[in-house]
Amino acid sequence: MAVEAFTAIGSGKNSAKEDCRLLAVVYDDGFAADRALSSLGYGLRANGVLVRGLVQRNRAVPNRPKCDMDLEELGSGKVIHISKDRGALARGCRLDVEMLLTAGEMLEDAFEYGCDLLIINKFGRTEAEGGGLRDLLARAVAHEIPTLVGVPRRNMESWRRFAEGFSDICDVKEAGYLSAWVNKRIGSRFALS
Numbered sequence: 001m002a003v004e005a006f007t008a009i010g011s012g013k014n015s016a017k018e019d020c021r022l023l024a025v026v027y028d029d030g031f032a033a034d035r036a037l038s039s040l041g042y043g044l045r046a047n048g049v050l051v052r053g054l055v056q057r058n059r060a061v062p063n064r065p066k067c068d069m070d071l072e073e074l075g076s077g078k079v080i081h082i083s084k085d086r087g088a089l090a091r092g093c094r095l096d097v098e099m100l101l102t103a104g105e106m107l108e109d110a111f112e113y114g115c116d117l118l119i120i121n122k123f124g125r126t127e128a129e130g131g132g133l134r135d136l137l138a139r140a141v142a143h144e145i146p147t148l149v150g151v152p153r154r155n156m157e158s159w160r161r162f163a164e165g166f167s168d169i170c171d172v173k174e175a176g177y178l179s180a181w182v183n184k185r186i187g188s189r190f191a192l193s
Contacts, residue, residue: 019184020166020167020168021140021141021144021145021146021147021185022137022140022141022146022147022149022163022166022167022168023146023147023148023149023167023168023169023170023178023181024123024149024151024156024159024163024167024168024169024170025037025148025149025150025151025170025171025172025178026151026152026153026156026169026170026171026172027150027151027152027153027171027172028152028153030122030152031058032172033121033122033150033152033172034055034056034057034058034121034150036172037055037056037119037121037148037150037172038055038056038057038072040119040148040178040182041053041055041074041119042055042074044116044117044182044186045074047188049116049117049186049188050075050114050115050116050117051074051075051115051116051117051118051119052073052074052075052107052110052115052117052118052119053073053074053075053107053117053118053119053120053121053147053148054071054072054073054074054103054104054106054107054119054120054121054133055071055072055074055119055121056069056070056071056072056121056122057069057070057071057072057079058070068081068083069081069082069083070082070083071100071103071121073103073106073107074119075106075107075109075110075115076106078106080099080102080103080106081096081099082096082099082100082103083096084096097126097131097132100126100132100133101132101133104133104136107136110140110145111139111140111143111145114143114145115145116146116185116186117145117146117147117148117182117185117186118140118145118146118147118148119147119148119149120133120136120137120140120147120148120149120150121150122149122150122151122152123137123149123150123151123152123155123158123159123162124152124155125155127155127158127162128155128158128159128162129158134162137149137162141166146182146185146186148178148182150172168181
């Protein structure tokens with residue numbers, strides 16, 4: 001992450017130990033993590049929390065080993081398809097990076113007008129390699145927006161280099177910790193189910 005994005009957090013009253021604004025939600029099962037982060041976002045939105053971000057919807061496609069991926073922007077409800085159609089036998093990554101970046105652009109007004117919480121579904125391979133939504137995450141930290149990010153366990157080393165120690169970390173299965181972290185940042189009493 002850009003050093004300047006963390007300067008505001010690393011100095012003064014905010015620190016990773018006391019009031020960290022960034023939480024890595026670590027997981028091994030991507031489908032379970034997608035469901036957990038989506039449920040959290042929908043629950044917060046239904047309870048009047050100004051939550052923004054991108055949560056992933058996975059759709060099975062007949063006769064294909066991999067599902068199609070869509071991202072829903074929590075504030076507007078808009079959905080963007082982020083899978084490339086590479087044919088029925090495709091095995092590798094099918095992420096359409098251009099569409100991922102287009103989805104990220106839907107969050108621009110969150111920086112201008114603010115929000116209570118930002119959820120980003122994944123610090124995936126694209127982000128681990130230096131692209132994707134990395135800049136958006138850095139901006140969220142610079143704007144002191146509490147931000148949850150799904151991080152596959154295989155990308156934790158890259159995440160640690162990116163976050164430079166300014167991130168709390170919890171497992172996706174730690175619902176109590178996740179609820180407490182969110183409640184502390186949004187000043188509410190929201191319980192994960």
